[in-house]
Amino acid sequence: MHSKNMILKHPLSVRIFHYLLVISFVPLAVTGLILYFKPFSESTMNLTIRVHVIAGILLTFDALSFFMIGYKRVVLFLSRVFSISGNDFKWFAVLGGYPQKLLLHKKVPVPPMGKYNSGQKLFGVCVFIGGVILIFTGLALWAFPHNLPRGTVALLGHLHTIAAWALTLFLCVHIFLGIYMFDDFKAMFLHGKIPYEEAKEMAPLWVEKEIIPLPKN
Amino acid sequence: MNVIAKTYQKGEIPGVIAINASVCKGCDACKRHCPTGAITGMFGATHSIDVDLCLSCGQCLVNCPFGAPYETSDAVDTVISKLNDANVTVVGIIAPAVRVAIGEEFGMPAGSLVTGKLYGAMKKAGIEIFDNNFTADLTIMEEGSEFISRARHAVFGEKGENGEPIGPLPQFTSCCPAWVRFVETQYPSLIPHLSSAKSPQQMAGAVAKTYGAKVWGKPAEQIYTIGIMPCTAKKFEASRPEFKSAFEYQTHINKAKSETYADVDVVLTTRDLARLFKKMKIDLAKEQDYTPEILFAEYSGAGTIFGNTGGVMEAAVRTAYAVITGNELTDVEFKPVRGLKGVKSASVTLKDSKYDKEVTINLAVVHGIARNLKPVIDQVLAGTSPYHFIEVMNCPAGCINGGGQPIQKNGSSWIEAIRPWFAWK
Amino acid sequence: MSEQDYKYIENPLHITRREFITITGIITAFLALPSIWIRSVATANNDYIKARTKNLYQDDVQSKIRVSHANKSVARYYKEFGGKPLSRLSEELLHTKYINRTKALS
């Protein structure tokens, strides 16, 4: 892959954020599942929840600091994932053409997409809302279960469980598709760049409207 | 339970509360409400209760956000079968705090005072009414007299009428079975300081099956007494084997012959009673007010405030004042012992008419053993306590917030400021 | 890696002061709503306790008699049956003894 035409899709700050997200969220999901099913002995469960707490704090700091350092990127992200158009419905009608491609080896026409396709947008919305819920409820459940009203704690607990299940299931899909789109995988985990031509095919609207040549100074 | 309970007598319920491990999330909330640290299990692991330390107070049960703790003894169906037995007179001993809470189980606003409706619902269910406020008044007569004799003994060296030994000061109240068990299991050296007066519930059982048997004209063994309490520890208390004084009275004095029976046969919590009413299709909220004629339903305002923290003390002050000075109080409300402060104290200076001398009595009121008791008890142990009479109630705010009360979703037993507490171990 | 190995970047977002304030305002509001809600439920924590306490004191205020020694039925109990406080029968029926549970029982 030595195309001269590369786009910097994920700048370093995003990649660091994503790395921290990986090393906090994956342990959170795993320990969360263990905490849900409680299979181990007392001291192992205690160790599990300690890992869960530490990873949770890391996730909180990660989210907070990226919010401050990468403020503009957060705003861009939000405006992208929360914008809906007719294309999104068409995209979901064919599920982005993925099932056809994977199962039948057929190519079906897919409506043009921006930086994120409709599935990724839905994922983005869920990750954002779910993440905020998880962080808030998680911190409250850790620090205040004894003195907040019992019904409130129970409600926070249910929210935490629901959001955690949703995001954990999403995470599996995300990992699968992330590895399937191997160029994007390398971009996110290594150098941040994807080939211009491929981007033009996958995200025509994005390349058309938002990509500029690197300014020479 | 694989451990053998060591702190129970034969016949006692070994711990009224247990934790359902499949529901428990290991969040540690309950530990901070437990007066004795009886809850074991590390943060994150399922918790369980060490029955030897447990007081059966039920605070963990009403404060667990996830509803994991449960009661191991449930007498609702037994009581219903007794109600259907024509040979049995079922007597319901209703504690003060029940009347301001049971309405909540029938959709009424928190704290609704429903004495009349409660009497009505009990009558409909066929339960004879024995208001525990009556015995609360009786408790004040006994416990107050005991305090006066202890105080006169300490100050003037007065001897007991029959030469009986007189206990030391400070005197502790003994109405709260969780507190009594706390002393018995943790600070046995303080036992002489506990008032020897039974709790109102146990007085009620003993009176119902002796004097009450005469009033109702029924043999004692046909009277079935149920304590209706805001409290799970009362279930334990009623099972203590020494509480068979009515049986002993009837067999030794009246030479009656029968199988042994307890003074209080079973205890229903406020929640249990609501369940019983619902099973019998009685909607308490729609009941008519009813005023029973029986003398056991007559009570004073001093008896009813037993359910609040400071209530026993206030009631005792009202009566002790009259007994010691020979005059009635003009304003009976004794405000310093009211409110939600952890430890409340007050001094009363009055003239003992018998000795014609001024005496100052220092009082303290403690509620919420888990958070507030330690400093007060340490002083007593060190012999430096400035107090003469100390009321202790296990539950924060007193019995109105007891472990058997309806569980209000929009609150918890936490009385202090909301502060984080980061669980780790 | 040198900087020359990519040719394109995303058009950087330009946010004016006004937009910044608006966006931050919206986000803060979104975060503030749950905080306000939590605060309000937390301050209402003891309301049910206070309501029960208040109404029990109300029962006292409503009562015709407000001191235990004026309860006629209690007086009748002592007259017809119990004798007087701390009498022999009172000791038998209304008083008890406690046990040291730090030694193994049962």
Ligand code: SF4
């Ligand atoms: S409060 Fe309830 S869920 Fe939490 S540790 Fe205690 S019993 Fe378990």
Ligand code: SF4
């Ligand atoms: S019932 Fe009371 S003493 Fe027993 S574990 Fe629960 S809070 Fe602790």
Ligand code: SF4
């Ligand atoms: S304070 Fe009242 S409700 Fe609580 S344990 Fe004691 S007697 Fe029972």
